Amino acid sequence: MKTFKIYFLLLFSFLLLATSAVQAQTPKKGWSNKAKGAAIGGGAGAVTGAVIGGGKGALIGGAAGVIGGGLIGRNKDKKKDPARYNAYHNKK
Numbered sequence: 001m002k003t004f005k006i007y008f009l010l011l012f013s014f015l016l017l018a019t020s021a022v023q024a025q026t027p028k029k030g031w032s033n034k035a036k037g038a039a040i041g042g043g044a045g046a047v048t049g050a051v052i053g054g055g056k057g058a059l060i061g062g063a064a065g066v067i068g069g070g071l072i073g074r075n076k077d078k079k080k081d082p083a084r085y086n087a088y089h090n091k092k
Helices: 002-022 033-080 082-089
Strands: none
16 A cells, blocks of 8 residues: 555656646747846956956946946847837836
């Protein structure tokens, strides 16, 4: 009787996990162009600022890169996917 319970629980857990994996899932779209631009701009600005001005230059260059990259990416989002831009823009 004990082995029957073990086999039953194994079968039940397998079916439970298998049915949850079969359900349809919506794929994630990933990063927006604004987020990509801000990340890339921030990294590039920090590296450039560190090379030119040291520690304080890295901070200033990173901040400028985040702002510039975010603005460029935002314009790309507006042109490429207006529905996504409007959903993000109207979020409160």
